[in-house]
Amino acid sequence: MFSLKGKKALVTGAAVGIGRGYATALAMAGADVAIVDIDVKTGEKTAAYIAKEYGVDSFFVKCDVTKPEEVAAMVQAVVDRFGDLDIGVNNAGIGILGGDEDYRPESWNKVIGINLSGAYFCAREEGRYFIKRKKGGKIINTASMSARICNCNASYNASKGGVVEMTRMLAAEWGRFNINVNCISPSYILSPMHASTPVEVRQRIRELTPLGYVERPDDLYGPVVFLASDASNYVTGVDLLVDGGHTLNAWLTPLSRDLPPRVSPEEEVVSLKRDLDNLGVPYDENAINPDLHPEVAGAFKAAFNL
């Protein structure tokens, strides 16, 4: 029921981070997976690694998801190579930090352009293919807990709220073609996006999360395989929150623990270290490089008085 053997998938933003995690999980379940990204060097490494490690077909396709013509060519390239497409995972996304009172219109347009419009262009192209082939299909978008809580800024949170509503609308429209459209909402994930997050902030996240550790791309393996497989055939229009209970936390007192968390601080950063190795970025023992996203490091240092 959970097997993806013989299925053909594509994942956008799959060179590193959450997308690489999704592609890994789909390959582990038996699917052939196209690695779609703008980062050619890292994307090619990821595709080669997945093909070798899991014995599936995997190749890299360069595509900027903000360009509808590139997205159409990308879906065609995947169908040409694999002979079909069953699963489209639309994950490419960015955040640009900054208070809203001074936020630049270019930054707003870039975040909305990649996170919301890019995901929509991909879903639309995958949907067109699924409608044409008359065998249904699975579309999975990456939203975020930022669609539910106010933790970043208006552009990022609005883009993710938009992804959730876009997912629901497409699910309502395309159920008649046997197309399932769902999204996954992670919490703070240790991808390169968070490689400049100081240790003090990671510790704070652990303390505020009932399951007690910082989320890794690996924590999305099960959820993405579920939504890609026959196990979720009657699930559509859903935003699957995978946050270790982070957004449940309304206690005034600190959370206590009776057992150690399932994942240790050393294990939290195993995937992130592999990403940084693939990107050729140096890091310390905690997989931190403050220069990768200096704006993130600076904002957290100011907020935490570090």
Ligand SMILES: NC(=O)c1ccc[n+]([C@@H]2O[C@H](COP(=O)([O-])OP(=O)(O)OC[C@H]3O[C@@H](n4cnc5c(N)ncnc54)[C@H](O)[C@@H]3O)[C@@H](O)[C@H]2O)c1
């Ligand atoms: N890391 C987190 O804490 C977190 C939490 C919730 C949701 N998310 C979401 O998960 C998704 C993946 O995030 P991540 O943490 O792995 O980020 P990341 O920065 O580590 O990786 C993003 C990947 O997307 C690619 N990309 C960027 N712009 C692109 C474009 N225009 N076209 C194609 N590819 C592009 C990058 O090259 C990179 O490989 C994003 O949508 C993000 O908003 C992240």
